[in-house]
Amino acid sequence: xxxxxxxxxxxxxxxxxxxxxxxxxxxxxxxxxxxxxxxxxxxxxxxxxxxxxxxxxxxxxxxxxxxxxxxxxxxxxxxxxxxxxxxxxxxxxxxxxxxxxxxxxxxxxxxxxxxxxxxxxxxxxxxxxxxxxxxxxxxxxxxxxxxxxxxxxxxxxxxxxxxxxxxxxxxxxxxxxxxxxxxxxxxxxxxxxxxxxxxxxxxxxxxxxxxxxxxxxxxxxxxxxxxxxxxxxxxxxxxxxxxxxxxxxxxxxxxxxxxxxxxxxxxxxxxxxxxxxxxxxxxxxxxxxxxxxxxxxxxxxxxxxxxxxxxxxxxxxxxxxxxxxxxxxxxxxxxxxxxxxxxxxxxxxxxxxxxxxxxxxxxxxxxxxxxxxxxxxxxxxxxxxxxxxxxxxxxxxxxxxxxxx
Ligand code: PLP
Numbered sequence: 001x002x003x004x005x006x007x008x009x010x011x012x013x014x015x016x017x018x019x020x021x022x023x024x025x026x027x028x029x030x031x032x033x034x035x036x037x038x039x040x041x042x043x044x045x046x047x048x049x050x051x052x053x054x055x056x057x058x059x060x061x062x063x064x065x066x067x068x069x070x071x072x073x074x075x076x077x078x079x080x081x082x083x084x085x086x087x088x089x090x091x092x093x094x095x096x097x098x099x100x101x102x103x104x105x106x107x108x109x110x111x112x113x114x115x116x117x118x119x120x121x122x123x124x125x126x127x128x129x130x131x132x133x134x135x136x137x138x139x140x141x142x143x144x145x146x147x148x149x150x151x152x153x154x155x156x157x158x159x160x161x162x163x164x165x166x167x168x169x170x171x172x173x174x175x176x177x178x179x180x181x182x183x184x185x186x187x188x189x190x191x192x193x194x195x196x197x198x199x200x201x202x203x204x205x206x207x208x209x210x211x212x213x214x215x216x217x218x219x220x221x222x223x224x225x226x227x228x229x230x231x232x233x234x235x236x237x238x239x240x241x242x243x244x245x246x247x248x249x250x251x252x253x254x255x256x257x258x259x260x261x262x263x264x265x266x267x268x269x270x271x272x273x274x275x276x277x278x279x280x281x282x283x284x285x286x287x288x289x290x291x292x293x294x295x296x297x298x299x300x301x302x303x304x305x306x307x308x309x310x311x312x313x314x315x316x317x318x319x320x321x322x323x324x325x326x327x328x329x330x331x332x333x334x335x336x337x338x339x340x341x342x343x344x345x346x347x348x349x350x351x352x353x354x355x356x357x358x359x360x361x362x363x364x365x366x367x368x369x370x371x372x373x374x375x376x377x378x379x380x381x382x383x384x385x386x387x388x389x390x391x392x393x394x395x396x397x398x399x400x401x402x403x404x405x
Contacts, residue, residue, distance in 0.1 A: 059252030115246030121274030123148025193327025221250025
């Protein structure tokens, strides 16, 4: 009899029971993507239309991306075989970093295993660099950014109301002028689909002597003339200190990165534990991502095809009296407002209509903010939209339908 193990196992069971009771137990739908028919997936012998993929432009199944990944796998093998420092840096890694630096108009860029690790590692490294750092964090920032700013000795965290410039300015003004400050925020907020006033935040940063850290995870590949995100679209890339992105969403592969000035990126490269002590991305992944970034730099037409489906989906939801959140982007959330209800909506969509839409629960959103998060890609047809809207009319709680504009 081992008392620690017994207590821990009881803790696990109780915790899982509590999650089930709240409707927040996580079970993952097993969906098999059909590269030729995206966004149609296979599940248990039937077709399912997926409305929740973050592969926003379908680049994960683009022939040029697949070919580049396959060629690199054949030429270089499956894994990188080491950390960046221990034979895990190939010319492909260097080429992708150079491409990402150019994409963001920055002198330098650095790859990480994922966007999560990039945020956690880069933010904690920056905040540990100078004594007495104050970090000002948008209340809707992603968990990976929060992971990078929590529990650091000597660092004070201030949470500003979402996209609220007045609140941010008041917080900045209350911090001693001489203290080091970092404003950390996102461009496209992934659960609401709204967009930060990047230029105005940079103005505040200049006025109060703060650095800026922008997460462009849900915008890279999709916005800006070459896919550099909202900061490229708004012409403010060079005003930012660090831009962070992912290769996993608009670029359709996997991996994360930061871009910034040489000394900043070099400092992160030299000191971030989340970079130094982990195996680097496999060459096949890097080659696929490089092909995707290069393709999207040139293919403005695919990017332009992104806006239409999101606009059409929003219009169809509005016309059908389905209350959606006022998103400014390709992300279209439909608020349900209760954990069990949103799970039941998702279950019925899947079981009765062969439609997959992810139910979003606490802690990803606050309690009471439970929602379905829909993303229309250029590959979702109008017929798919009509089927989704008709199914939603059947499975959404009456209150959600009544709140319609
Ligand atoms: N930042 C934001 C805003 C995100 O939504 C996510 C993931 O969804 C990440 C970072 C992490 O990116 P990755 O999926 O590449 O780890």
